[in-house]
Amino acid sequence: MSSHSFGPEKAAALAWIEGNTENLSRDHKTIWDLHEPSWREYRSAAWYVERLRREGFTVEEGSGDMPTAFCAEWSNGSGPTIGGYAEYDAVPGTSQEAVPYRKPREGVSRHAAGHTDPHSALGIGSFTGFLAAKHAMEKHGIKGRLKFMGEPAEKMCGSKPVHAAKGYYDDLDAAISFHPHSFPALANSCFWDTHSAPYWSRIYTFECPHPETWQRSGAFAGVTHSHSTARAPGAIDAVCLMYTSSKYTKEAMLPHHGSWSLNEFILHAGHAAADNLAPGLAQIQYSLRAPTLDMCERVFEVLDRNAEHCAAMAHCTVKSAWITRTRAGLPNHAMAETAWRNFEAIGAPQWSEEARAFGREIQKSLGVEPMDDPFMPEIQKLTPPWEGEKAFREQLPSWQKNLAADDYVDYTWHAPTVRLYVGRPTLKAPPGYRYPEWTRYAMGGMPACIDPMWTTAGKVIAATIVDLLTDGTSLAKAQAEFRERTGGGIGGERWVAPLLPADFEPPVNYRWPEYVATPRGTEWTIPTAAE
Template sequence: MPRNNDFSPDKNLALDWIDDHAGRLSEDHLTIWNLHEPSWREYKSAAWYVERLKAEGFAVEAGSGGMPTAFSAVWSNGDGPTIGGYAEYDAVPGASQDPVPHRQPRVGVSPHAAGHTDPHSALGMGSFTGFLAAKHVMERSGIKGRLKFFGEPAEKMCGSKPVHAAKGYYDDLDAAISFHPHSFPRLANSCFWDTHSAPYWSRIYTFECASPETWQNSGAVTGVAHSHSAARAPGAIDAVCLMYSSSKFMKESMLPHHGSWSLNEFILHAGQAAADNIAPGLGQIQYSLRAPTLDMCARVFEVLDRNAEHCAAMTHCKVTARWITRTRAGLANHAMAEVAWRNFEAIGAPQYNDEARLFGRKIQESLGIAPMEDPFTPEIQHLTAPWDGEKAFREQLPPWQTNLAADDYVDYTWHAPTVRLYVGRPTLRAPDPGYRYPDWTRYAMGGVPACIDPMWLTAGKVIATTILDLLTDGVSLNKAVAEFRERTGGGIGGSKWVAPLLPKDFAPPVHYRWPEYVTTVRGEEWTIPTAAS
């Protein structure tokens, strides 16, 4: 990469390091992409990061916060500020796709298996790249400071960051950098300004029919004691079905029709009884909510808790409720956005070569769309200032709403000044207004280096140069910390500070029956045992 005249020698050194190591880093990204492990079950992906970080000289705590697929890694070059960042690496069940320009689930696994959607494989590699480049420059130039790099599993459940926050892992950070592939076209290459992500709460309700024989005490009609002659308790399947249907009916009344909230459910267990005369003994249903405010979240789960108690009573079950996650609303920090944006402006948006464009055109051909000379949207190829992106956000939101969508990075924002960096991922240009490409097209491009590498390499450069500014320019970090203290009323524990919503002794929900790959005498398979074809 040519020397950037807007940058110091140290920042140009970071860019050179990334360019020099881009080939190996690209292979590393494909390693994580090809593991495609789902939430709470990213065993191989987490182990890969742990070994690489150890090889780079980081002191690594594997399984941090009681989460087997999390980690906390620290590297120090002497007394100085601590800058935090993280990798994610969870894939999404049902999103399996090979890196080919037509719909084709990955060969050799169930079509219902997991695949990288956002993709978190590239999210993790972009952040990892930026931290390694900054570390290299700190060593070469004698820059003092600490780098603290986390492995954050289960982001699709907003899982690990509230746990790390509750257990104090972020309390020693002076600043943090959160990177994500773009989700909002009008904010494809930018930083959040005022409108950050909203709270996300999730809870599992477990119904158990532990004493089915006490459902009715009357004897058998024939006078012969026999289980086939007795009324069977409704049991746990009925409990889950009633919970599902009653909450669906009440969904419209849980919150007013504004604020872009959503409530979804996932059935983990239904039954565990295969005989007609045995009451189903176990049923589990998970509810996940994203809503603009903590108060709205509390009101929804008040209704769900009440529904669960009544459904359990009707089906001769007992019910227990357990939180999976509870995140806060994101806290803005303009100073952090400004320093990252300055570097982004100097580096520029991702650029796509002929190989990437050819792959995009092949996708268009497979969908019956006339291939375009440049198949990628213009938004992912130019920059948007944070304040212009904020204006686009506000155009679609009511004035009272200060948070939108959901992501658990928000828990970083209450422990250190944090920037939320967005970088454009490959996105195809629509042939007509309103046309929407199938989701598999994005998944496929995530496994094609020519398409995906420009996004996370650009992110790595912005992250590395931002870290160096925070550690060396004598202004950016002080300004960010001062703003953080003002917004929280004095920092952690301040008068306007919101504490973690999970307790310090929270046990991470790793023991539930989450989708995963398993090895049996039949070989390795997805937990939905369908044919691989």
Template sequence: MPKAELTPAKKTALDWIDTNRDRLSQDHQTIWSFHEPSWREYRSAAWYVERLRAEGFEVEVGSGGMPTAFCATWSNGDGPTIGGYAEYDAVPGQSQEAVPYRKPREGVNRFAAGHTDPHSALGIGSFTGFLAAKRAMEQHGLKGRLKFFGEPAEKMCGSKPVHAAKGYYDDLDAAFSFHPHSFPALANSCFWDTHCAAYWSRIYTFECAAPETWNTSAANVGVAHVHNVARAPGAIDAVCLMYTSSKYMKEAMLPHTGSWSLNEYIPIAGQATADNLAPNISQIQYSLRAPTLEMCEQVFAVLDRNAEHCAAMSHCTVTKAWVTRTRQGLANHAMAQITYDNFELIGPPQWNDDARAFARELQKNLGAKPMEDPFAPETQVLTTPQEGEAWFRSQLPSWQHNISADDYVDYTWHAPTVRLYVARPALRAAEGGVRYPEWSRYAMCGYPACIDPMWETAGRVIAATIVDLLTEPEHLRKARAEFEERTGGGIGGSKWVAPLLPKDFAPPVHYRWPEYIDTVRGAGEWTIPTQDPSQQASLEPK
């Protein structure tokens, strides 16, 4: 039997979800259709702000100096403050229509963004839970305060470290972090001890500001042209040297144990200028996932040294700027247990005949035999947090206590926080070596019958758990006591890790991140690339 009970207040919250299910499904489709990438989620953020204000929340727009972030609050009197959030950034290059075959979205560049995790449903799931809890609070007189954040750029682990550094989480009594499942053995569950790892990202900007000083001994005499003298290597050479040297050094950065990854992105590689002038600017971004902060420090010490040497060799200067720095996740068993207890009460997501028919059509189009039940069995059952933890420990070295990366970890150092996983639709493994491409998962994430059970289940679990936290003070007392013990006294305690960004940190919104823009060539142009080569003629003025 479930340990949590279906109280009248919980029933009110769940009934509200039943009543509003169709509208919420349409809401999800709205955010999914925006498919805006990190730091450029203008329409998605504006939609949430408008809806939250219509629901009676007070909303600070652009919280933490981030144009596409927000902080919304609603109070029903003195009581605990419960936090949660929506994410809504999509991933460049992952465009896919909600159809059972490969088809990038119509009306946009084929390299446009798409929801992969999907954050569209992540946000609507949390949004559903908080609105349902609000309804229960109103009808049953439950005292407390809801604090709901808009968190942009999760794919860069961008906003939560900023909100944390600027004090937005300091007044929370508890927080919810919901995510579509990432680990098959933990599809419907909560993290126990093993939480997400640290994620650090930095941009190196190389500039060749004084190319004329590269070879001061060169003589310009007779009929020789000034461009015939030796040209400074410049910023393109700098970024190429940085890219290759850091690849060569990668295996020497950290011990060959534990899971970690280092990836790079080049936002700028020179400028479209005369070929005989030294390119004057380039940038490269490095992003690291690592289990410990010490490993992060070590990797970026190597990268910093490389950058200085590459700048010197190419006659450039280099500046370094953080994009983000997260901490490691901090467990809270009390929050995980009460949330999972309500998950048992609600049950795992269930898919109807419409969803199964869509999934079978996917299997057929991918060369697999359509199955009576095309969805992975793990997605249709619950896994206790303790069982999930045992699975993690069987996969990881004994010293590694954090894995993967997500910036929710910054919530965990300011309030007792649960990491809730609910299964998104995933195809059952096929025989004959058929491997399902990623786009097939993205297609299901946009098809209502496939994706709605996930966000609806998450909303139900979150709403029920918020009601428990507000009606049974012992749950919050236990969670807070555990938080105090793990941090050595709470915020500022002896074991507490402070935010890794300064309070005056300027969010990295000014870089050349991919986005949709309006130009004289038309509306909604995708900056990477501007157009397909076959369409280039259409860019010429008429």
């Protein structure tokens, strides 16, 4: 819809987006091309920090003791504070060029990171909305404050629980969370009642500090040489035992109902090479998505117990450390209604013939008969939040109020928050066919395919911010609902406090996958050589 269909404040915001789309498209491609993974988004974060400062924001780098996080603030006088954020982490193992066939990026391993959701467009969409709202606030003298956060490591639900625990959200009056669509029934909509579920992750570090004490009697078999002794099992065996025992006991962790998932990632697997030495260090990370906090507690009770036993069996010590602990998302209908009104007026994303031609090229490369319109119909239409909620409820038991996981949920306990979904380019499948994931990744780097999504998101976000600051009712209604749901707001009787302590040390020093500079050039650490 044209910006002229709105009042002058919203029209100014939308006109700014329309006038700056070409430059913002180049900005998006910049972040997409950096494709840096969780906790290692150094260049992506630096780009946002520099750009926000040029736009007049005051920026704290490394907020919450996280090197790739930031907190940017801009004020136009005394008024409400509206929060939002960018994400910019990519996912290891998803390297893909913006071409209509399977092709990992030039110069890096096929195991390198790529933008999947894509967070490159998530960040630019939110960034666009906040810059457009700032422009309208300046042009029309709208009082208020914008707080724009840089949130690294979303794929580990990493930064937002830390920012929450350290008080960064306590001064927000409302917040806007945007994500490219994940559910076809909510391709262009907002969450209503069913928000994201808790996500807990913990690392277990096994060490074998005293392998010589493994067998105290009969340790030497006639030859006093370390290679002739029985070797302590060591840290690799401890991780193997932990991995297998937790697989065996998985069915005993929770009752057999409710959707939940437990995944593991081995960071270290020992450094003893092939010598007869006990590997001294190994680490395994467990990440859980579960509908309730109680379920999370039960799973990690089992994992903690398994870790202690496995360490003892392998002659190791074990230490555990939280990577993240998020809460369950708190709904706010008033915020959803405000964003939805603007979404209705703006309309769903619209794709050009150039985008459709790219989609047809992908279909052709896969042996799928090219379609006149290769995109799913769901991403090209709007769905009211309450209609999307019905689709959720048809799939879930009545007791389950939360599904999947995302750390935006920590915003919802500090200010009324809307979770906005906008349709991302997704191909329509023939009956019984499933497209490989690289097709979505490729379209995320193709401007004609991805730009309609984040520009639409930017318009909805900007218009929603203007409403919250000017219409006199939307913000008050959202805050009243927040107080009701929490039993009095922050600290209320039904309020859930952050699950990490205020002095929590962010998990930035583990051996996460990253790009490194070596005498051989810039390399991806898994593996070292580009393929």
